[in-house]
Amino acid sequence: MSTWLRLLNSWKLQTRFTLLNHINCIRYSSRISDELLDKARSIVGDNNFTISEAARLLHGRDESYHVPLPPDLILFPTSTKQVSEIAKLCTIHKIPMIPFGTGTGLEGGVGATRGGVTLNMTRMDQILEVSTDDLFATVRPGVTRSRLNNHIRDTGMWFPIDPGADASLCGMVVTSASGTNAVRYGTMKENVINMEVVLANGDVINTSGTDCRAKKSSAGYNLTGLFVGCEGTLGIMTAATLRLYGIPESVSSAVCSFPSVYDAISTATMVIQAGIPVARLEFLDDVMMSACNKYSGLSYDETASLFLEFHGSSNSVEEQAELAKEIAKDNNSGEFQWTTDPEERSRLWKARHDALYASKALLPGCEVYITDVCVPMSNLPDVIVKSKQAISESGCIAPIVGHVGDGNFHCCFLLKPGDNEELKKVREIAMWMGRLAISARGTCTGEHGVGRGKIQLVQEQYGEDGISLMRNIKFALDPDNIMNPGKVITL
Numbered sequence: 001m002s003t004w005l006r007l008l009n010s011w012k013l014q015t016r017f018t019l020l021n022h023i024n025c026i027r028y029s030s031r032i033s034d035e036l037l038d039k040a041r042s043i044v045g046d047n048n049f050t051i052s053e054a055a056r057l058l059h060g061r062d063e064s065y066h067v068p069l070p071p072d073l074i075l076f077p078t079s080t081k082q083v084s085e086i087a088k089l090c091t092i093h094k095i096p097m098i099p100f101g102t103g104t105g106l107e108g109g110v111g112a113t114r115g116g117v118t119l120n121m122t123r124m125d126q127i128l129e130v131s132t133d134d135l136f137a138t139v140r141p142g143v144t145r146s147r148l149n150n151h152i153r154d155t156g157m158w159f160p161i162d163p164g165a166d167a168s169l170c171g172m173v174v175t176s177a178s179g180t181n182a183v184r185y186g187t188m189k190e191n192v193i194n195m196e197v198v199l200a201n202g203d204v205i206n207t208s209g210t211d212c213r214a215k216k217s218s219a220g221y222n223l224t225g226l227f228v229g230c231e232g233t234l235g236i237m238t239a240a241t242l243r244l245y246g247i248p249e250s251v252s253s254a255v256c257s258f259p260s261v262y263d264a265i266s267t268a269t270m271v272i273q274a275g276i277p278v279a280r281l282e283f284l285d286d287v288m289m290s291a292c293n294k295y296s297g298l299s300y301d302e303t304a305s306l307f308l309e310f311h312g313s314s315n316s317v318e319e320q321a322e323l324a325k326e327i328a329k330d331n332n333s334g335e336f337q338w339t340t341d342p343e344e345r346s347r348l349w350k351a352r353h354d355a356l357y358a359s360k361a362l363l364p365g366c367e368v369y370i371t372d373v374c375v376p377m378s379n380l381p382d383v384i385v386k387s388k389q390a391i392s393e394s395g396c397i398a399p400i401v402g403h404v405g406d407g408n409f410h411c412c413f414l415l416k417p418g419d420n421e422e423l424k425k426v427r428e429i430a431m432w433m434g435r436l437a438i439s440a441r442g443t444c445t446g447e448h449g450v451g452r453g454k455i456q457l458v459q460e461q462y463g464e465d466g467i468s469l470m471r472n473i474k475f476a477l478d479p480d481n482i483m484n485p486g487k488v489i490t491l
């Protein structure tokens with residue numbers, strides 16, 4: 001390229017950046033006035049406030065492929081009262097509010113689609129109460145899953161819901177997260193007792209009634225259920241009361257390979273049908289097994305495989321593993337390796353939780369487009385096999401992993417950055433998979449939520465009447481559409 005051409009290109013790039021900055025400034029100044037900045041600063045204090053470019057970029061993105069959308073301003077509230085005052089201020093000025101947990105979401109939920117104020121919740125990080133008698137813990141939104149578990153370990157209790165990432169527990173509540181232990185302990189939906197929520201107008205409510213810690217309740221509408229999975233579009237969660245469980249006396253883990261997806265899934269189904277209280281029941285396809293072997297230095301068979309875990313007394317975990325082994329054998333399994341050795345077990349589950357990074361390592365520098373569908377178990381093998389066929393016909397690389405005990409799986413499509421043709425192709429397959437899952441009596445997302453990526457699919461899953469009811473609920477709680485706008489549903 002000639003020097004002139006290079007200079008011209010560099011000038012064009014500079015002009016584009018200057019223009020973009022200019023547009024950002026206009027956008028920024030038109031929405032957030034100096035007066036508003038001063039008021040926001042006076043609510044949270046100078047040290048809990050930033051408009052730095054770096055912070056804005058960081059807060060506009062999560063762990064997904066979605067294009068980052070930075071907010072205009074980031075606040076770090078330290079109390080419910082501050083969150084309520086911020087909400088009142090944003091309502092007066094009609095400014096979007098976007099809650100931010102730990103940014104591990106996979107559907108672009110923290111992106112500021114219309115700019116506005118991000119509320120980074122990490123400085124509200126108290127563990128307010130732990131009751132080993134009544135088996136609950138109440139936490140502020142800055143508390144992560146592993147922090148709670150480290151805190152309560154000596155009590156013999158734990159919170160088992162485990163999405164792999166060390167997400168904030170409130171982020172997990174509002175995305176209705178689950179992960180590897182859900183087959184035994186349920187998803188976040190089944191494990192929230194009460195929530196404190198700040199509404200768009202600044203009101204503070206408790207979804208099960210003030211201070212209720214009862215295990216069950218049939219008092220009134222299920223407000224807890226309404227806010228679980230709302231992805232910050234109905235309110236900002238400032239505390240959650242979650243169920244705790246006793247740490248099992250003994251744990252055994254197992255790995256087993258199969259000649260086909262059908263054999264693996266049929267084993268999973270029969271393990272559940274046999275009433276084995278399996279705690280983890282994970283599927284990895286041949287491509288994912290190969291990725292995990294390479295990334296985690298393992299040497300398992302590179303065919304469709306199951307990773308399993310059993311919790312209970314030492315006799316019981318042995319019995320469960322032996323029973324599962326028999327079932328696997330009836331389904332043409334290879335060797336069924338099981339162990340109670342803590343080191344071996346943690347190596348196995350670390351490799352499983354690193355599945356995303358193992359996939360990424362197959363194509364260094366790539367981005368990953370992740371799908372997440374869930375269907376009834378009887379339809380699962382067909383949906384997985386059809387998805388694998390579509391992947392193979394497209395020429396894409398997309399390892400598969402899934403919580404198949406719940407009928408849930410993900411494809412990790414590897415994308416070369418900037419390859420828009422490939423992105424388009426992958427998006428089409430992902431949409432097709434969502435529709436395939438819906439037509440197989442399932443859902444377009446089992447656990448990652450809707451964010452910006454699945455709004456169209458949710459519309460198709462619920463139909464016009466269902467969506468219209470959701471819109472009415474949204475309008476009743478957030479008439480100005482300032483609570484995390486552009487996520488879950490369009491108005």
Ligand SMILES: Cc1cc2c(cc1C)N(C[C@H](O)[C@H](O)[C@H](O)COP(=O)(O)OP(=O)(O)OC[C@H]1O[C@@H](n3cnc4c(N)ncnc43)[C@H](O)[C@@H]1O)c1[nH]c(=O)[nH]c(=O)c1N2
Binds near residue numbers: 238
């Ligand atoms: C490697 C890896 C592996 C997995 C996953 C991620 C990664 C990186 N995930 C996804 C992720 O961990 C999950 O979505 C978390 O629940 C998100 O919690 P964050 O605190 O990070 O929320 P994050 O900050 O990403 O926000 C997510 C959404 O919640 C909203 N939000 C956050 N805090 C809020 C609050 N206090 N009040 C209101 N709204 C709030 C945000 O506005 C956004 O819309 C997952 N998930 C899963 O279910 N199963 C799995 O197996 C995995 N596995």
Ligand SMILES: CC(C)CC(=O)C(=O)O
Binds near residue numbers: 355370410
């Ligand atoms: C990147 C995804 C595969 C993360 C996830 O949901 C999982 O590991 O189960």
Ligand SMILES: [Mn+2]
Binds near residue numbers: 447
């Ligand atoms: Mn998952």
